[in-house]
Amino acid sequence: MGATSVSPLAPAAFPELPAIAGVKLHTATLGIRYKGRPDVFLAELDPGTQVAAVFTTSTTASAAVRWGREALKGGTARAFFVNAGNSVAFTGKAGEKFVADKVETASKALGCDKAEIFTASTGVIGEPTTANRITDAMGDLLANDASWLDAAKAIMTTDTFPKGASATAKINGTTVSISGFAKGSGMIEPNMATMLGFIFTDAAIPHAVLQAVLADCNNRSFNAITVDSDTSTSDTVLLAATGKAGNDAVSGMDDPALTEFKDALEGVLRDLAHQIVRDGEGATKxxxxxxxxxxxxxxxxxxxxxxxxxxxxxxxxxxxxxxxxxxxxxxxxxxxxxxxxxxxxxxxxxxxxxxxxxxxxxxxxxxxxxxxxxxxxxxxxxxxxxxxxxxxxxxxxxxxxxxxxxxxx
Amino acid sequence: MGATSVSPLAPAAFPELPAIAGVKLHTATLGIRYKGRPDVFLAELDPGTQVAAVFTTSTTASAAVRWGREALKGGTARAFFVNAGNSVAFTGKAGEKFVADKVETASKALGCDKAEIFTASTGVIGEPTTANRITDAMGDLLANDASWLDAAKAIMTTDTFPKGASATAKINGTTVSISGFAKGSGMIEPNMATMLGFIFTDAAIPHAVLQAVLADCNNRSFNAITVDSDTSTSDTVLLAATGKAGNDAVSGMDDPALTEFKDALEGVLRDLAHQIVRDGEGATKxxxxxxxxxxxxxxxxxxxxxxxxxxxxxxxxxxxxxxxxxxxxxxxxxxxxxxxxxxxxxxxxxxxxxxxxxxxxxxxxxxxxxxxxxxxxxxxxxxxxxxxxxxxxxxxxxxxxxxxxxxxx
CATH class of the missing domain: 3.10.20.340 (ArgJ beta chain, C-terminal domain)
Structure with a gap:
């Protein structure tokens, strides 16, 4: 795996990220490719959580991305369900079954619609695999509560450090929090998204507005970085808004009440995007x-x-x-x-x-x-x-x- | 200069290139950047020589390229006048004067129009210099007859071997010869031309037809290679047709009499383009x-x-x-x-x-x-x-x- 030492541009430490009401994190150590470290994470989201997402524009996008593009139409999410070690990209019907099996198992365990399960996979392209090892472990996964750091580590591949960021903002006088993490180091010239990024907020913002805000902020953050000009087949950023902060309703993307939130979100995305560059493969500057x-x-x-x-x-x-x-x-x-x-x-x-x-x-x-x-x-x-x-x-x-x-x- | 050994993909030897009637080669050793090797070459062309050229599409093209684009309108050439060691790109008025001085001196020495002198320069971008050392040496340069190999070596920069190719073809029953050489190793994703290529033929083909044939062949040769995706500010391919073979006139680009010549020319361009890839910086495959x-x-x-x-x-x-x-x-x-x-x-x-x-x-x-x-x-x-x-x-x-x-x- 080439890189064994931490990037000289790594931050001193993983930041303290505030808990987000309505979000529970779980990880599992399944040895899909990496040994002795978590390699699967599931973010359990309370009912009614609004979701926004941006995905790679690659025409050879992975099965997980293609599923996500469809599921996004529903506008709500109950879980982000992610594995590292195999991207399941370009694995044909087997890859589609891998995603379907994950979605099926998670939706049954959480008692929700399949379209509320978002998956992502990162790792080698084109290696056949099955979801058995992951779906068989669903009970253990949900029983194992994890920290932000655990979850950030579970999605690493050639990354040399875990990447997290957070911010707070006021919406109509109510303080809301944003916490997120990301991974990425090579095959990085995101085009509509980065390798993988997962952002959570307790703000109450409806899907359509959340989606517009994410797409806009993404253009000046993940879509403004490049490590090697190569665009991944798996790039995915998911943003969950649980609504638990209970702020007053916002009227739309241009509501002035959202100004501070948009700045805060863009700051979190930019911070994570910068961390991906700082962990760019072989980077010293x-x-x-x-x-x-x-x-x-x-x-x-x-x-x-x-x-x-x-x-x-x-x-x-x-x-x-x-x-x-x-x-x-x-x-x-x-x-x-x-x-x-x-x-x-x-x-x-x-x-x-x-x-x-x-x-x-x-x-x-x-x-x-x-x-x-x-x-x-x-x-x-x-x-x-x-x-x-x-x-x-x-x-x-x-x-x-x-x-x-x-x-x- | 990094590369000190010859590329593992280098051909066994520089090929034998046939002399082209109407073309005399000259080189000089002026130490512009490299010591103890020729670094200037001038191809002296008999009156009436038809010329075709393709240049970089870079919007920051060098002064030599900008001069060449203008001079090409005349359709004839009496000299290709080239130096290695300084590209004179992005050197403002000093760069324009450098080219003008070379053109002025050469046109006086050969007794021709300035628009019949084509120049090219290759080397570092943005380093100010003057043409004095080159123009002062004009007499010595014209007195020093050189071989194809000498000329091919005079234009090398990070190249690890000189690059030449030749072919013959029949036009309306008359055998014509094509000989050419090129340089290039890095900053190679030619866009309409390569770093530098100089091709000579004794065929009698008028400028407009020659230009159409070159542009077409170039698309499947120099324009189909890349070393590092970086397009030079100096890319230039010049093709001189002296007409000394005395073949019957051709009617146009699509004259069947030109079929064999077009194949031969494309073969020479492709061979030179391949040699540039074989000398790609650091290449092993x-x-x-x-x-x-x-x-x-x-x-x-x-x-x-x-x-x-x-x-x-x-x-x-x-x-x-x-x-x-x-x-x-x-x-x-x-x-x-x-x-x-x-x-x-x-x-x-x-x-x-x-x-x-x-x-x-x-x-x-x-x-x-x-x-x-x-x-x-x-x-x-x-x-x-x-x-x-x-x-x-x-x-x-x-x-x-x-x-x-x-x-x-």
Whole structure:
């Protein structure tokens, strides 16, 4: 499994996450792929819990994702039921049966509709398996109460640390809490979602509004990170709102009463997304790419992704080399409106190139000091309009090659 | 400079290239960046030589490319004038002057229009320089006759071997010859052209026809390779037709008299493109990706590029791991019409996955034997239509990281 040590960019500790009324966590240690650690988790949700979700846009999405897309139409959830070690993606009818068996068993145990059971699976693609080991353990699983940390650990694959985040916000004067966790390290360029993220709140927000809020916040968090430009077949973010906080009803996505909640939720999603980048396979640097001055927000994001995904930019930063010409190259290749004579490139807040050439009296010393740090800031101003976007990524190192040249073996 | 040894995929020797009547080669050793080796070459072309060219589509293209796009309108060339060690890309007015000085000096020395001088530069982006050292040496350069091998070496940067190819064809009963050379190793996902390629023929083909033939052949050769998904600011392929073979006139791109020539030219371009992949930074495996069954040729090429550019696919092959699930992922992420239940994946001619799941009685042994070799064949059949495309790439290894984490330093 390549990576045995914790990422140098890992947070000091797993954060304290507040309990969410109406949510009970359970884990089990079934040895699906990993030995001696929990590898299955189930979040039991009180009746009436509203759900929102975003999934991978992959056309080869896993059976779990395809089930989730259907189940989401119901708008409520009684369980998130997740395993690590096998993604059950591209396993045909066997994969569909795997998901159906999990859903069937959980819905019977909880006495609810099948459409209220959301599943997710992460691990190797295309390995046939059955759900027996998981469904047979349903009784033990429900009997084993778990902490946020246990649950966050149960979904890890090549992750080197568990990832959690929380926030509180007021809705119409009532304090609500948000707690969530996520996993992801490689095959990360989420497109509508990340590898796996599970968020819980006691806020009372109806499904349709919850879905709109999640989709919006997701665009500036999970959908704004990339480790290696590869989009998973399993990307899933599930958000459960139990309503136990008892806040007054909100009227819709644009209700001002939701402003604070939206900020808090986006903060939690962004924190988790950043933790995935910090655990990017082989990462030694956390890179923030800001593109400004694009003709639109859409073009800004395309350019920011082109910079963040360029193997030459990422290896230059791994080598602590302020090779800004590669940033120029990345902007140029991605097809957005750009002109070398209008382009400004800054690293660590220092402009290196302006108006089509290196700045006069260019002194690399302060830039070199910045690039030897762990947190690298790149700004490319295209000089055309008001379009801006931020994307977060990590460097590309020997560690990435080591982890991925023998992941499955 | 990272790479010190020759790529394990290098051809045994530089090929014998036939001389092309009407073409004289010259090189000079000026120490622009590299010491003790030729770093400038000039191909002197007899009056009336027809020219065709394809350039990078980068919006941050170098001054040399921007000059070439203009000069091409004239349709004739008297010189290809090239330096290695500095790409003069993103160097503003200084870069434009660099190109103008080269063009001015060469046109005076050869007594021709400026628009008949084509330049190209390859090397670091954004490093200011002047053309003085090159223009001052014009007399010595023209006095120093060089071989194909000398010229091929003069344009190398991180290349570990010089790249040449040739062919002959008959046009209306007259034998014509084609000789060419190229360079490239990193920053390779050409988009309309490769890093640098220079092709010469004694065929008599007018500019407009030559241009159409080059653009077409280029799509299935240089435009069908990728090393690292990064598109250079300097990509240029120049094709000179001196007309000295004296073949009868051709009527247009679709003249059957050109069939053999087109095949021969495409063969030369493909051979050179393959040599660039074989010299891909850090490459240890040459990978052929065929996508079939797509709804269109365009979608087939998008899917083939997605597979060929996936860092997870490339590292799996570096690790000699037939991790075909990553091929499924790459097809899924790229947005083309696909459905796991119709997808077939083969490696080394052996189907591993069919109709959405692993083939029954899957035996990895023969696939493992194939993947331990140097030449890897991947086929993804999408099961929808007749669209097909082939893309060539190499694996992603520790060598790529080593070369690029300290290229400029």
């Amino acid at each position: 956390f890179i923030t790419v800001n593109v400004t001055g694009a003709v639109s927000e859409k073009e800004a994001k395309i350019a920011a992704k082109a910079i963040a995904n360029s193997p030459l930019v990422k290896t230059a930063i791994a080598g602590e080399d302020a090779n800004w010409g590669r940033i120029v190259m990345a902007v140029g290749k991605c097809g957005v409106t750009a002109d070398p004579n209008k382009l400004t490139i800054s690293i660590g807040g220092i402009a290196l190139a302006k108006n089509g050439e290196r700045v006069e009296d260019y002194d690399e010393t302060p830039v070199e000091a910045h690039i030897k740090g762990q947190y690298i800031d790149i700004v490319a101003d295209l000089g055309f309009g008001d379009g801006a976007a931020t994307v977060w990524t990590c460097d590309l190192t020997h560690g990435y090659i080591s982890i991925n040249a023998d992941y499955r073996s | 040459f990978i052929t990706v065929n996508v079939t069954g797509a709804v269109s040729e365009k979608e087939a090429k998008i899917a083939a590029k997605a597979i060929a550019n996936s860092p997870l696919v490339k590292t799996a092959i570096a690790g000699e791991d037939a991790n075909w699930g990553r091929i499924v992922m790459a097809v899924g992420k790229c947005g083309v019409t696909a459905d796991p239940n119709k997808l077939t994946i083969s490696i080394g001619g052996i189907a591993l996955a069919k109709n959405g799941e692993r083939v029954e009685d899957y035996d990895e042994t023969p696939v493992e034997a194939h993947i331990k070799g140097q030449y890897i064949d991947i086929v993804a059949d999408l099961g929808f239509g007749d669209g097909a495309a082939t893309v060539w790439t190499c694996d992603l290894t520790h060598g790529y990281i080593s070369i690029n984490a300290d290229y400029r330093s």
